[in-house]
Amino acid sequence: MNEVITGIIIGLGILFDLFGCIGLVRFPDVYTRLQASTKCVTLGTALIVFGVFIYEGFTPAGIKALLVMLFILATSPTSAHALARGAYRSGIKPEKGYVVDKYQELIEKEERGDFAETKNQGTKRGI
Amino acid sequence: MFFKNPYFWGFGLLLISVYLCLYRVAKGPTPADRMVAIDILGVILVGFCALMTIYGERDFYLNLAIAWSLLSFIGTLALAKYLEKRNFDE
Numbered sequence: 001m002n003e004v005i006t007g008i009i010i011g012l013g014i015l016f017d018l019f020g021c022i023g024l025v026r027f028p029d030v031y032t033r034l035q036a037s038t039k040c041v042t043l044g045t046a047l048i049v050f051g052v053f054i055y056e057g058f059t060p061a062g063i064k065a066l067l068v069m070l071f072i073l074a075t076s077p078t079s080a081h082a083l084a085r086g087a088y089r090s091g092i093k094p095e096k097g098y099v100v101d102k103y104q105e106l107i108e109k110e111e112r113g114d115f116a117e118t119k120n121q122g123t124k125r126g127i
Numbered sequence: 128m129f130f131k132n133p134y135f136w137g138f139g140l141l142l143i144s145v146y147l148c149l150y151r152v153a154k155g156p157t158p159a160d161r162m163v164a165i166d167i168l169g170v171i172l173v174g175f176c177a178l179m180t181i182y183g184e185r186d187f188y189l190n191l192a193i194a195w196s197l198l199s200f201i202g203t204l205a206l207a208k209y210l211e212k213r214n215f216d217e
Binding site: 006007010011013014015017018020021022024025030033034037038041042044045048049051052055056060061064065067068071072075076078079080082083085086087089090092 | 209
């Protein structure tokens with residue numbers, strides 16, 4: 001019974017990984033690729049590692065698998081966010097242009113110095 | 128037959144995912160595309176290590192998975208800082 005549940009969860013995880021990578025190849029620009037692949041691959045790998053946890057139970061290996069799942073769920077969205085911000089600041093545009101761009105307005109407002117009183121000295125450049 | 132083995136399908140589909148990521152690394156028009164693909168490749172390899180734990184009946188692959196996930200995270204942060212043209216000490 002345990003092995004059947006493990007097989008179903010790991011199979012779902014592998015399918016999520018595959019669909020995320022198909023999205024990585026098929027989408028037109030950086031932001032949509034990031035959007036498709038990061039969510040799908042994070043959930044897929046977390047499901048695979050959770051299947052390993054169910055297979056092993058509460059042994060040292062199972063606890064390690066749970067730890068890997070927590071690491072993946074914490075670190076992968078963070079690195080995706082950092083990559084999206086880096087891509088924006090290096091000047092890459094989306095394929096069809098912007099409808100609304102709040103982040104550019106925020107950067108311009110910060111460069112004019114509207115936030116100079118309300119922000120600390122150390123965090124002036126980072127938003 | 129080998130195609131009735133579920134591990135064949137599992138490892139095969141993960142390998143197809145890895146090849147799709149490598150295609151994006153080779154083809155990607157901007158540097159940000161390549162960095163996204165390398166990040167995704169690291170996360171898929173963690174899943175590969177976890178699947179090897181069940182297949183090989185040895186649990187030291189999970190230690191590899193822990194180390195790989197943290198190192199891939201730090202590497203991606205450094206690449207994002209490089210893309211943003213900022214210094215590393217900010």
